[in-house]
Amino acid sequence: MYHHVKQLMYNVRVGEPDVRFGRALMEQFGGANGELAAAMQYTIQGWSCDDAERRDLLLDIGTEEISHLEIVGALIRMHLQPMKKAMEEAEQDPLVAVTGGGGLNLFNSMGNPWTADYLKIAGTLEVDLRNNIAAEARAKITYERLMHLTDDQGTKDALQFLMTREITHMKAFSAALDTLGVAPFSIGKLPPTPGLVDEYYNDSTGDGTGDSAPQWLEKNGLHVVKSPFSFQGGGSGLDVDGERSGDSGRSGPSVPTPAVAKEPTHGSTSTATGSTAGSASHKTKKTA
Numbered sequence: 001m002y003h004h005v006k007q008l009m010y011n012v013r014v015g016e017p018d019v020r021f022g023r024a025l026m027e028q029f030g031g032a033n034g035e036l037a038a039a040m041q042y043t044i045q046g047w048s049c050d051d052a053e054r055r056d057l058l059l060d061i062g063t064e065e066i067s068h069l070e071i072v073g074a075l076i077r078m079h080l081q082p083m084k085k086a087m088e089e090a091e092q093d094p095l096v097a098v099t100g101g102g103g104l105n106l107f108n109s110m111g112n113p114w115t116a117d118y119l120k121i122a123g124t125l126e127v128d129l130r131n132n133i134a135a136e137a138r139a140k141i142t143y144e145r146l147m148h149l150t151d152d153q154g155t156k157d158a159l160q161f162l163m164t165r166e167i168t169h170m171k172a173f174s175a176a177l178d179t180l181g182v183a184p185f186s187i188g189k190l191p192p193t194p195g196l197v198d199e200y201y202n203d204s205t206g207d208g209t210g211d212s213a214p215q216w217l218e219k220n221g222l223h224v225v226k227s228p229f230s231f232q233g234g235g236s237g238l239d240v241d242g243e244r245s246g247d248s249g250r251s252g253p254s255v256p257t258p259a260v261a262k263e264p265t266h267g268s269t270s271t272a273t274g275s276t277a278g279s280a281s282h283k284t285k286k287t288a
């Protein structure tokens, strides 16, 4: 059950109301990375979580996010105040001024209504905790950007508090994930295909500026192979007629490791991944 305490988690002071800033701040009220989205994402994950400790964590943080929503709402309400008195201010956002009377509503900064589409709920704990770590990172960077849009010290202080709490949550979700005892790339129950899982495709090539895969890819056991789906010719790219032009023209840079795919021929070619869809369709187009 829920209970409301009639005080804010952080006391908000706004020195100089700024309607335009209030409107930007609505991004954290009814926007994709906003507080309602965070509150609903974690709370609903918590309600469906079978792991008692993580369920409690999800509900703790989900509930704190509602308190953040209340703080953001208080800030917006103060920044939008002038809209209730002056036409010039009301014109900053007719949707809020006319429809909402200069008050709060669940819209983002562009006036789009909040939607459950914002929520990332996968129903598998290790996936959802990653969703949440990413959500906290997005919330943090959004607050940081908003802080650059205001000179009002009271507002900056409140946003600093909110921004800081998102990092706290990020730490908590990370700890929950680390202690699940799930290996870093073990998602769900079915194992990935051995061999294929370690192939990195050098799939963006050809501007002549050099093209080496970074060493750090090897950290997770990856090695670079030429993609079996990559364009095999030396042509100049897309071509409406299906005729390749400039086959003798610019050639792409070499790929640093041995190729897996063979040069496609007419008919079918069997590769490690069992598909030559890309090159086959090119041949079809060419003869059509």
Ligand code: MN
Residues within 6 Å of the ligand: 035, 038, 064, 065, 068, 139, 162, 165, 166
């Ligand atoms: Mn928050």
Ligand code: MN
Residues within 6 Å of the ligand: 038, 065, 136, 139, 165, 166, 169
């Ligand atoms: Mn948070």
